[in-house]
Amino acid sequence: MNYRNGFHSQILRFQNVRSLELGGFPLTAPLDPRIHPPLPLLEAITLSYGDENLAKMDEWLIACPRLQEIELFLISAPYPIPKILSCGKIKHLGAFWASGSGFYEFFPAYSGLKSLELAASIFNRHRNTIPSALDELWIRTGHWEELQPSALEQFVQRQPKIQEIFLRLSGSNNTKPERIKELVSICKQNDIQASVELHERVNHVAESVPRSPKISRRVMEVFRRPTLEEDDSIRRWDSALQE
Structure with a gap:
């Protein structure tokens, strides 16, 4: 799926969504909250099969006011540590079959879990x-x-x-x-x-x-x-x- 041509316009239609799962495609550019407004009610997101998506969504996820849960499934663990994991906002993190040992070695830096x-x-x-x-x-x-x-x-x-x-x-x-x-x-x-x-x-x-x-x-x-x-x-x- 091409991010610039369709991804953001589709996801932002659902302003009342509380839980979101994205997988199977890479984002081609960072998701900028100044251009693409965050989802105001989003509480949980699952990312799978898209190695760089968490890093590219970092600023946008921080701007989602109610987001507290992130789950990573079958992706390469992001490094350096995304700000969304170190800012103290995320209360629940799930990681399943995510590759990249550096990510886990810095678990103590994930503030607020x-x-x-x-x-x-x-x-x-x-x-x-x-x-x-x-x-x-x-x-x-x-x-x-x-x-x-x-x-x-x-x-x-x-x-x-x-x-x-x-x-x-x-x-x-x-x-x-x-x-x-x-x-x-x-x-x-x-x-x-x-x-x-x-x-x-x-x-x-x-x-x-x-x-x-x-x-x-x-x-x-x-x-x-x-x-x-x-x-x-x-x-x-x-x-x-x-x-």
Whole structure:
């Protein structure tokens, strides 16, 4: 999609939109809030398959008065750090299969975060740089990746101020009863509440132990069956992340 010829005029028609997902195309120029007015009610945005879009939308996102949530999916992590992440405005950040280690090494610079949601592969590698003053941490596993108990243990031993850790688990190794018990025990031993949510490859939640209303509010977004193309893309990005 050509940004100058159509993107901005289409998006700005929806002045009442609260949540926006953009993916599959690159912006050809920065989105300037002086030319393209921000969305006044926008609270959450998801960006996918467009490596430079977050950087090109930086000033525009800062100008959206109610924006508090950003999720990044299958993109190269932006560096240097966009101002939208360091200005203290964003309260929730999600990062799933996003490549680029420099991005995660500077997690402490993401001022103001209260909630962070990560793919297990990102958590396993960057557990030592994750902010400790979060209210909530969400860790999501894929069917081909595992949450390493040793990584979780090293993180909680830092004595973070996190009130609750949510574990969204899939894959045979992650969902074994003994593995779940081990992960929950690691959290409880460090006085952190743990909630576990299991999901199958099909489009339904298999079990919730225990169920939390904080999880339910976003479960329909997360638990859908990936397409074959998405599966292949995620595998390629996850492999790149491990290099």
